[in-house]
Amino acid sequence: MTEQSEPDNNRWPLLEVEALSVAFPVSGGFGVKKRVVQAVNEVSLYINAGETLGLVGESGSGKSTLGRAMLQLETASAGRVRFRGQLITDGMKSDITRLRQQTAMIFQDPFSSLNPRQTLGESIAEVLRVHNKVAKAAIPARVSELLLLVGLSPEHASRRPQALSGGQCQRAGIARALAMEPRLIVADECVAALDVSIQAQIINLLMDLRERIGLAILFIAHDLAIVRRLCDRVAVMYLGRIIESGPTQKVFNTPRHPYTAALVAAIPEIDPDRPLPQHPLQGEPPGPVSLPAGCAFHPRCAHALPACRQGVAPETRHIADHAFACVLDSHSRDRIYPMTEERLHEAKAF
Template sequence: MMGIATRQPLLEADEVSVVFPMGGGFGRRRRAVHAVNQVSLAIHAGETLGLVGESGSGKSTLGRALLQLERITQGEVRFEGRRITHGLKSDVARLRRHTAMIFQDAFSSLNPRQTLGESIAEVLRVHNKVPRGAVPARVAELLTLVGLRPEHAGHKPAGLSGGQCQRAGIARALAMEPKLIVADECVAALDVSIQGQIINLLMDLREKMGLAILFIAHDLAIVRHLCDRVAVMYLGRIVEEGPCEAVFSHPRHPYTAALVAAIPEIDPDKPLPDQPLRGDPPSPIAIPPGCAFHPRCPHAQAQCRVGAPPQTRHIADHSYACVLSHVGKDTVFPLTGGRLHEAQAR
């Protein structure tokens, strides 16, 4: 998106960490789950940032922490330049008035005892979005905006399809008149055809309303279609971030390259990747030293296995946390068969 770099971000995270303590006792050392580790990112007004990674990478925890739905252990979140973490209660309240979340499980995110109209009207009344007499008309307007009919206001979630419930969840989120929506795997449980409808809906709403969207997903094909930028998360850290086309066409981190190589191809003649991503992520209770990806990386160097995680390096607006240097425009790692002469350690 043009001009983004010159504007103040709508929301910023600076070195944010989320740690969940675990029980000890009986002489055992207390342990902790390091769900999010020193993450910094920025979301600008009107843009869509994709947040991708395997299950357990910390994506959902980060999304919740940005909206203060999860306690931040360390670091800072700012919304429109105002400090939210350990900030004034009025600033936290302002964040919650201008942000909303769309959850993966549409059925459980809606109150089964309420009709869709009652669920949306509750948001409008609690936050004083419209005069009481205008609530029914606004409910009908929001339902129409997300592709439902005004008469759906009288339906309960049990009588609707998954796609209809997700649209209702989006309508309820829009009732907040948000500047930012965090969409947490909001199409993962839907049929492919319904996924496309919801994605198109989000794209339309972004254009009509100038929404910023943090789109959390594990499906890279959807992210490439929907998002302006993408951040790749591994074991609680952002390992690569940049414009979607730059990251997908020329991934700079071996983990990103393996994810890109694993995107399903429609062409049956195209072979599967020679070096699929191997193994499982380490436990967030015992994160390996050095680069946390090194136990699974076919290009790991000696320096990757010790010390602190690699520092983030920048090429224009494309950043990555890896010691490998890249030569020319060719991508490396699984997409080129892992030729090491194209990726040498510093």
């Protein structure tokens, strides 16, 4: 099959990226050679129709850049993106248009993602009108239907963002995204700015929409408790690379990378009698402009071996559907797993 032939959509994931990289130039000042920040470094992952993939990692790990690059909102420096089997990177403009007509993004800040000069109804109607989703006469009814779908009332259509709470604005942002009738939504830290009670409402809404309309979701977050509840699979990102991925329960219960284990161990506990993690995550990630040799995590890793400190980044290994990029031998599992023992109660109860 050639790159531009019509694909058999049933044979492909809904969205797939292969060795995707995104680089940004960094000015070094007068007389200094320009350098680049490798924000996303040879990432490969996929999302199936109707599934939720969690993308987790510390701030600055490249999660948001990856999400935007997958939707062609950032220019990739290398790699490929396929949507329903169709090559999007270096593809025809019509393919990119088709991608954007079937995908949508929910942003972190619920206020800045909406136009303050438009009412909610005008904001949603604009999407319906620009993309010809319904006839002009049917737009008001469709706006009311979308507001009801996300837990708002049709009366909210006449209000502007500044008259609403953060939770209501985020629901409106989701309604605007759903106006595209997308197959995939990229939710970029979409509950991080909300109160805990409102977070739970938005997560319940996303779970309900996934079941009702078969929506696929890339859920970008740093809160592992939410990811454990919402996501079918999880990918852990560190300094531009995916260092572990697999089914959510498998990654949480038996992490194969010390960074993942440290994140799981750091999930807050409500029991004051439980001890703190024996090896808490220390320090800050190194600068992305000059990454250390070997595994980029080794300066912070309590289990680093000499092999971790030299050469290139570790290759990704696979055990069934569980992938991880770590050189630790099988004996190291006895040192990694205790970091997560009895640390999952908060996530399970969320």
